[in-house]
Amino acid sequence: MWTKIKKIIPHKAKRFGLDDELRILNLKNDWDKIVTEALGDKFKKKSETINLKSDILYVRCQNAIWAGEFQLKKNKLLEIIKNHKINIKQIRFIF
Numbered sequence: 001m002w003t004k005i006k007k008i009i010p011h012k013a014k015r016f017g018l019d020d021e022l023r024i025l026n027l028k029n030d031w032d033k034i035v036t037e038a039l040g041d042k043f044k045k046k047s048e049t050i051n052l053k054s055d056i057l058y059v060r061c062q063n064a065i066w067a068g069e070f071q072l073k074k075n076k077l078l079e080i081i082k083n084h085k086i087n088i089k090q091i092r093f094i095f
Helices: 005-015 019-039 064-072 074-083
Strands: 047-053 056-061 090-094
Touching (some): 056 064, 064 090
């Protein structure tokens, strides 16, 4: 019987200690969708995920103004991220 690769990859990633890398890859792919869902269209394409370390997500923003805007909306963004079943405890916005 065949098993779908999308079921195998998470188990193998965890086995080899690559689960954070897989989580950040999935988050990068869905980032604009998550941002739009949480904050609206004006925030789309203003930031990108750059790293996930110890459940802290690092996000690069276009400039200091956008970093400040994202910081003000951080709790709403964390709520939506948790709805996507991604375990992140904190977000740090940099520019």
